[in-house]
Every structure is written in structure tokens, then in C-alpha cells.
Amino acid sequence: MSKCSQRHHKHSHSHSCNHPQSDLSELTAKLRKNARKITGPRQAILDLLRQHPHPMTNKEIQAGLPEGMCDLATIYRSMHMLEEMELVKRFDFGDGTARFELVHEGEDGHHHHLICTVCADVVEIDECFQQELEDAIAKRHGYQAVTHKLEFFGVCPECQEDAKKAREKKGK
Amino acid sequence: MSKCSQRHHKHSHSHSCNHPQSDLSELTAKLRKNARKITGPRQAILDLLRQHPHPMTNKEIQAGLPEGMCDLATIYRSMHMLEEMELVKRFDFGDGTARFELVHEGEDGHHHHLICTVCADVVEIDECFQQELEDAIAKRHGYQAVTHKLEFFGVCPECQEDAKKAREKKGK
DNA sequence: GCCAGTTATGCAAACCTTTTGCAATTCAGG
DNA sequence: CCTGAATTGCAAAAGGTTTGCATAACTGGC
CATH class of the missing domain: 1.10.10.10 (Winged helix-like DNA-binding domain superfamily/Winged helix DNA-binding domain)
Structure with a gap:
């Protein structure tokens, strides 16, 4: 794969x-x-x-x-x-x-996402860590046909803004 | 199981x-x-x-x-x-x-696993890809407080053996 | 130690996503 | 167009997880 x-x-x-x-x-x-x-x-x-x-x-x-x-x-x-x-x-x-x-x-669809934990907005991520790491892990433990699932989570710019406004409002 | x-x-x-x-x-x-x-x-x-x-x-x-x-x-x-x-x-x-x-x-518990898709055996993986990748992704998209979830899947040595035996048996 | 007040627990019911049985319907090839 | 196999809709079931509520357990202060 x-x-x-x-x-x-x-x-x-x-x-x-x-x-x-x-x-x-x-x-x-x-x-x-x-x-x-x-x-x-x-x-x-x-x-x-x-x-x-x-x-x-x-x-x-x-x-x-x-x-x-x-x-x-x-x-x-x-x-x-x-x-x-x-x-x-x-x-x-x-x-x-x-x-x-x-x-x-022609593609295999393998890629990852960056998901906003607040609003669930999604960004597609096409990069991935080096294949070598996966190979090394597979080899070390004797596993075959190794794949992985990887997703990133964080707070998107918009939700950061919202949070900021909310704080200011509260502060007043 | x-x-x-x-x-x-x-x-x-x-x-x-x-x-x-x-x-x-x-x-x-x-x-x-x-x-x-x-x-x-x-x-x-x-x-x-x-x-x-x-x-x-x-x-x-x-x-x-x-x-x-x-x-x-x-x-x-x-x-x-x-x-x-x-x-x-x-x-x-x-x-x-x-x-x-x-x-x-004193730890934060962040690590990953290599899971056998056949027997569900689990191996703990302490390494991780470089922080730089995550940082780069966060920065590029303006996300904050970015983390990730990563798990590996494959077939463990024992299940590879089992599969091999099964094939031989069938072949006879 | 004991009491009062709050936090936790057990139990049953509710929720959600996903799966499944079955009869009715739709599709593909002749 | 016809027939058999694959697919669909519907309803019910299956898992995992959450929740309401009355009862039980824990904690801090006396």
C-alpha cells in the first residue's frame, strides 16, 4: 500500500x-x-x-x-x-x-486532517511523517502490513478569536 | 480475544x-x-x-x-x-x-500503539514523529493548542505464522 | 467520633451509531 | 422482456455511552 x-x-x-x-x-x-x-x-x-x-x-x-x-x-x-x-x-x-x-x-486516499476541537472545522493535511519511522517500528516488532491512522486536533483561528472576544466581554 | x-x-x-x-x-x-x-x-x-x-x-x-x-x-x-x-x-x-x-x-501519557488487526495484541510505541511537523502544520493553518492522535496497525508475528500454517494446510 | 451536606453509586431507561433479518424491489445479462 | 441474484426499506436489535433519580458513601467541621 x-x-x-x-x-x-x-x-x-x-x-x-x-x-x-x-x-x-x-x-x-x-x-x-x-x-x-x-x-x-x-x-x-x-x-x-x-x-x-x-x-x-x-x-x-x-x-x-x-x-x-x-x-x-x-x-x-x-x-x-x-x-x-x-x-x-x-x-x-x-x-x-x-x-x-x-x-x-489513482490515489490511495491516505492523508490526515487537522480538526478544530471547538467548531469541528476540518483542514486536509497532505504531509505525513517519514515513512522510515513506520518501517522501523514494523521491523522492530516483527509486524507486517503496517499502516497508521493520524489526525491532528487544535483550535482554529476563528474560534481563537471567539474565545478572545468572550474573555474581553467577561473582563469588562 | x-x-x-x-x-x-x-x-x-x-x-x-x-x-x-x-x-x-x-x-x-x-x-x-x-x-x-x-x-x-x-x-x-x-x-x-x-x-x-x-x-x-x-x-x-x-x-x-x-x-x-x-x-x-x-x-x-x-x-x-x-x-x-x-x-x-x-x-x-x-x-x-x-x-x-x-x-x-510526572508524565503526560502521550504515546502510541501498534495493534495487531487480527488478534488485537498491543505493543506500546514510545517514539513519535518530530515535533517540527506538528508545529509546522499548526503554524501554517493558524491553529493553536495542536495535538494529535496516532496509532499503528499491522499483523503481529504470531498471526503471520498462523496465516502461513493455514495456507499450507489449505494447499495440501 | 458524629452530623450535615455534598458527591458518588446503582439501576434502569434513554441515546446514538451501526448492524441485521426479511420481504419486496431493482438490476444485469440472456 | 424475464428470471435470478443483488439491493433496498423498514423495523428491530446490538453495542457503547450517557443520564435521571433515589439511595448510599465520603468529607470537613463540630
């Missing part, structure tokens, strides 16, 4: 780019290969994810779809399937709710 | 050392300071955690306590309190269940 060793997507988030039809074709191909069906809900979910630069919860996905178009259970099932098919990537922000992001063609 | 639970953890860490009475005194001091009470359940939980080198779930904690000594709800409440008091540290292995580890005196 490829990692994030020397990527340098500066700050650009390829996520906001448009990959017009590509998803559908890729979807079709990948699904067909596994004897899976191309259904309305599945297409709609991928379409929706394509427009979102950040991970979405299943509830958010449902809310983003046309009213009543898709049952929550179907979304859960779809996400499992899409994840297994590596069309989406699952992220865990530590709040007990899974989030999913579209994986773009 | 614990096929590989108590194996040689070669590079054992400070976590397996004994800090005899220290916890109690520290506990008492910290609790008193916050007008909290030193109760049986709370002491028992810390005692139990002191003997465990790896993070425990609330259920495991309850199971490790004398039969019927403590309600699950009490454990949940205790862990919240102990976490806020920085006597324990919460970890998230991505399986939707919180785990807690004792924080030893």
Missing part, C-alpha cells in the same frame, strides 16, 4: 477539483468486476462525495441526498462496500462517528 | 514498572484539590490500571474488578473524571470502544 512519504501537495487539495465523469466510469468498472450492481443510491452517494472536500458522516450523506432517496441502512451498507472497493476512505475523528471521503482515481 | 495477549513484549516500557503507593497519594492530592471524593471504585480502578501495561476498555476494567464491585455506569463516570484530572489517558483503536491507560507521575 503506498504511503505518504514524499508527497508534496503543498496546500492544494485535489479534493476540490472536478473529475467530471471519471467516477462513474471507474465505479462502473470496479463494480462490474465484483458482480455488484450500479444502483441509484450508490451513484448518488459518490456524486455527493465528489462535491465535498471533507469527510462526511453517514447522516450528513443522507441529509445531502434528495429527501427520502435513501435509507440510512442502505448508506451504511453502501459505504462498507465502497470502502472495500477502495472508492472511499474511512476516517475517524475520535467522536464515535465514521466519516468518509472519496478516493480519487 | 487474547490469543496473543500476554506475550513477550520485549521492549517493554515504563508502563510495566511498579509505582507502588505513589498513585494513591497522587490520587488523593489531585482529588482533594477538586473537592472530589476518594471512593472504593475509584481506587480499585486505578489499582487495576496500574497492573495493566496496555489500554483497557471499560468492560475489561469492570471484569477485572471483584465481582459486582462496580457498576458500568460508575466506571464510565470515573473514567471521565480521571481523564479530566489527567490521571488516565484515553485511546482510540478505531473499533468504537474507548480504552484507558494509567498516566504515570
